[in-house]
Amino acid sequence: MELVNPGIGLIFWMTLSFGAVLFLLGKFAWKPIMKALREREESIDGALHAADKAREEMETLKFSNEQLLREAKEERDLLMRDARKVRETILEEAKEKAREEANRIIEGAKASIEYEKMAAMTDLKNQLAQLSIEIAEKILKEELAKGNKQEEFLKGLLDKVKFN
Secondary structure: OOOOOOOHHHHHHHHHHHHHHHHHHHHHHHHHHHHHHHHHHHHHHHHHHHHHHHHHHHHHHHHHHHHHHHHHHHHHHHHHHHHHHHHHHHHHHHHHHHHHHHHHHHHHHHHHHHHHHHHHHHHHHHHHHHHHHHHHHHHHHHHOOOHHHHHHHHHHHHHHHHHO
C-alpha cells in the first residue's frame, strides 16, 4: 500500500530521480532532439515550398504547352493553306499547258488535214489529167486511124502554128 499512500521519502527520491533524469535529458538529449525536430520541420517546409514551386512550374508548363500546341495548330493551318494554294497554282498551270498543247495539236492537225486535202486534190487533178489524156489519145487514135484524116489534122496543126 505504500504505492497508494506514498511516503515523504518516496516522494523525495522520486522527485530527485525525476530531476536528475530531467537534468540529464535537458543537458544531453533535448538539444539534439529539438535540433532534429527543427531540421525535420525545415525539411518539411522546404519540401512543401518545393512542391508549391513545382506546382507553379507545372501550371506554367501546362500553359506553355497549350500555347505551343495552339501555335503549332496555327502553323499547320498556315502550311495547309499554302499547300492548297500551291496545289491550285500547279493545277491551273497544268490545265493551261494542257490547253496550249491541245490547241497546238489541233492546229497541227488542221494544217495536216489541209496539206492532205491539197495533196489529194493535186493527185485527183493529176489522175483526171491522165485520164483525159488517155481518153483524148484513144479518140485521136480512132479518128486518125483513117489515112486522109491524119493528113488533114497535121495540115490544120501546121496552119495554126504558122499563124501564132
